[in-house]
Amino acid sequence: MMNYDEFKETIADEIKDFLPEKFEDSNVQINTVQKNNEQLDGLTITSPDSNVSPTIYLNSYYESYQDGESIEDILQNIATVRMDHEVDKSFDITKITDFEQAKDHIAPRVIGMEDNAELLAQRPHSEMDDLAVTYCVMLGSDENGSMSVPITNQLMESWGVTQEELHDIAISNLESLSPSTFKSMNEVMAEMMLPQMIEECGGDRDMAEAMLSAMMPPEEKMYVISNEEKLNGAAALLDDKLMDSIREKIGDDFFILPSSIHECLVVPADAGMELRDLENMVKEVNETQVAPQDRLSDHVYQYDADSHEVFRADRADERQAEKEAAKEDKTPAKGEKAVDKKAEKEETRASLKERLAEKKKEIASGEKKEPAKDLGKKKETVI
Amino acid sequence: MHVKSAINTGSMTASRNADREKARLVAYNEGFKKFMEKAMKDAEKAKGGAQ
Numbered sequence: 001m002m003n004y005d006e007f008k009e010t011i012a013d014e015i016k017d018f019l020p021e022k023f024e025d026s027n028v029q030i031n032t033v034q035k036n037n038e039q040l041d042g043l044t045i046t047s048p049d050s051n052v053s054p055t056i057y058l059n060s061y062y063e064s065y066q067d068g069e070s071i072e073d074i075l076q077n078i079a080t081v082r083m084d085h086e087v088d089k090s091f092d093i094t095k096i097t098d099f100e101q102a103k104d105h106i107a108p109r110v111i112g113m114e115d116n117a118e119l120l121a122q123r124p125h126s127e128m129d130d131l132a133v134t135y136c137v138m139l140g141s142d143e144n145g146s147m148s149v150p151i152t153n154q155l156m157e158s159w160g161v162t163q164e165e166l167h168d169i170a171i172s173n174l175e176s177l178s179p180s181t182f183k184s185m186n187e188v189m190a191e192m193m194l195p196q197m198i199e200e201c202g203g204d205r206d207m208a209e210a211m212l213s214a215m216m217p218p219e220e221k222m223y224v225i226s227n228e229e230k231l232n233g234a235a236a237l238l239d240d241k242l243m244d245s246i247r248e249k250i251g252d253d254f255f256i257l258p259s260s261i262h263e264c265l266v267v268p269a270d271a272g273m274e275l276r277d278l279e280n281m282v283k284e285v286n287e288t289q290v291a292p293q294d295r296l297s298d299h300v301y302q303y304d305a306d307s308h309e310v311f312r313a314d315r316a317d318e319r320q321a322e323k324e325a326a327k328e329d330k331t332p333a334k335g336e337k338a339v340d341k342k343a344e345k346e347e348t349r350a351s352l353k354e355r356l357a358e359k360k361k362e363i364a365s366g367e368k369k370e371p372a373k374d375l376g377k378k379k380e381t382v383i
Numbered sequence: 384m385h386v387k388s389a390i391n392t393g394s395m396t397a398s399r400n401a402d403r404e405k406a407r408l409v410a411y412n413e414g415f416k417k418f419m420e421k422a423m424k425d426a427e428k429a430k431g432g433a434q
Contacts, residue, residue: 145399188408192404216412217419217420218416218420219419221415222415230399230404257411259407262404271419272422281414281415285410285414288410290403294400294407
């Protein structure tokens with residue numbers, strides 16, 4: 001039995017023998033890929049006539065090998081996956097490298113900070129308590145899914161923009177790129193399960209609805225926030241309009257359960273569950289039902305409507321004390337206007353627009369300023 | 384998806400995994416249902432005790 005390193009080496013050495021002749025001159029590489037909460041080994045087989053190739057992760061293939069699947073069968077399976085995902089035309093790389101083309105497609109992602117230190121060292125990000133907001137360029141969707149490029153420190157530097165600029169652009173694109181959704185758990189469960197249940201009940205919709213209703217809590221007190229694609233929908237937490245509309249609908253106080261990077265749950269504070277119960281529920285479901293690549297956090301959060309910030313519920317008292325202390329320090333002098341957070345935000349947006357217009361001019365005139373030296377959280381870059 | 388260029392972008396294709404989504408949401412729904420049912424029973428017991 002080969003160990004994992006020998007297995008990877010064998011795959012890289014032998015895979016071309018299982019592919020058609022046109023792959024003879026292709027370049028075979030295995031790279032470590034940082035994913036949410038985990039590191040995977042990705043195999044790429046890039047043919048000379050294309051600049052795009054699928055990444056095939058080898059980790060699960062090694063598990064199959066350990067379970068007794070032959071190396072020949074595994075090589076054949078990998079070759080089939082590679083051929084099924086062949087992209088004939090060359091990908092237009094300027095969609096990513098040209099900031100003017102990319103900027104309208106920049107979207108935010110929300111991930112947990114705890115197990116993503118290595119990934120975050122390579123990517124510009126902002127912090128939201130122990131959650132991190134990262135950014136990507138959305139390249140469109142097809143039947144295989146939604147294609148995107150994570151924005152690395154290196155890509156950001158090549159554009160000559162700052163993390164703060166990226167953040168503002170991503171937030172302003174949120175509504176057009178991935179509109180947020182807010183639905184009751186009953187509605188989401190019905191969408192997910194009713195079609196199958198009707199089928200199982202021989203087409204009897206009433207019976208299926210009765211079965212579904214028996215699965216639901218006696219009162220509707222749980223809601224799901226995500227986006228229309230239900231992919232990376234935790235970014236909906238950054239949608240101020242959505243969060244404010246939730247407050248209008250269910251009241252000021254609610255808890256946010258980070259069910260995954262794809263969606264979060266909202267429970268009104270008066271639903272009767274203590275914070276400790278909710279935290280235990282999140283931990284248990286994370287441990288038993290959530291795949292590592294989907295996991296967001298083991299903590300429960302709340303929303304501060306004044307500052308439009310999400311924060312950890314177990315730090316609410318600490319945060320309140322800090323806010324009060326800061327208020328005392330910054331009590332406005334007589335006649336001095338208190339700082340309005342919203343106005344401050346609008347100002348930032350306006351100045352961003354001006355800076356973007358400036359950048360556009362710069363690019364049009366062929367002059368390019370050196371990127372800003374201080375690029376926030378940059379630690380290292382990977383090429 | 385890997386894009387070969389001066390910048391290795393490590394772009395990726397993600398698709399919704401309905402099975403994984405169902406597993407976690409059903410687990411939360413069940414946990415919440417159990418909790419609410421227990422809370423209702425406790426409230427009824429308390430009511431009965433008071434009477």
